[in-house]
Amino acid sequence: MTVRTTLEQAAKSVMGALTPGESQPDILDTLQAEHDEVQELLGKLVDSDSAREQKQLVEKIKRALVPHTKAEEKVVYDAVLALRGKEAKIDGNEGYIEHGLADATLKKLDKLTANTPEFKAAAKVLKELISHHVEEEERNIWAQVKENFSDKQREEMHREFLAAKKKVKVA
Numbered sequence: 001m002t003v004r005t006t007l008e009q010a011a012k013s014v015m016g017a018l019t020p021g022e023s024q025p026d027i028l029d030t031l032q033a034e035h036d037e038v039q040e041l042l043g044k045l046v047d048s049d050s051a052r053e054q055k056q057l058v059e060k061i062k063r064a065l066v067p068h069t070k071a072e073e074k075v076v077y078d079a080v081l082a083l084r085g086k087e088a089k090i091d092g093n094e095g096y097i098e099h100g101l102a103d104a105t106l107k108k109l110d111k112l113t114a115n116t117p118e119f120k121a122a123a124k125v126l127k128e129l130i131s132h133h134v135e136e137e138e139r140n141i142w143a144q145v146k147e148n149f150s151d152k153q154r155e156e157m158h159r160e161f162l163a164a165k166k167k168v169k170v171a
């Protein structure tokens with residue numbers, strides 16, 4: 001392959017990523033990747049027997065989970081809540097309540113002394129809460145997103161989601 005073809009191909013792929021109308025990331029793909037990441041961290045937290053590692057994992061979970069849920073509420077949940085159907089409104093409200101429960105459990109976990117029975121219990125509750133929440137969200141909320149928003153709208157939601165995440169302050 002010549003240098004010129006390599007450069008032409010590189011330019012083409014950069015333009016492809018920037019040209020409007022070309023395929024952009026879908027909001028649901030990013031949400032999926034973030035769900036997988038948080039669930040993996042929670043699995044490690046529950047399995048860990050080291051106080052030091054547990055504290056590090058709580059910090060990582062906080063930094064991943066808080067921006068995700070806040071941006072998700074703003075960009076996905078509020079769009080679903082604005083839909084006409086009764087089911088959409090119930091699903092959206094349920095998600096908000098579960099985010100609140102997860103947030104409260106995470107705050108509690110953050111205050112507890114690592115590797116104590118109380119800490120281990122709170123870690124388990126958070127893992128179970130998130131697992132249940134993600135399962136329902138991926139089923140119900142995503143069904144609403146797929147049914148009611150076009151590919152273009154979902155690409156726009158993706159951009160808004162990334163921008164909203166940047167604005168979230170993690171205490």
Ligand SMILES: [Fe+2]
Pocket residue numbers: 031035068072137
């Ligand atoms: Fe989510």
Ligand SMILES: [Fe+2]
Pocket residue numbers: 069072095099133137
């Ligand atoms: Fe969520």
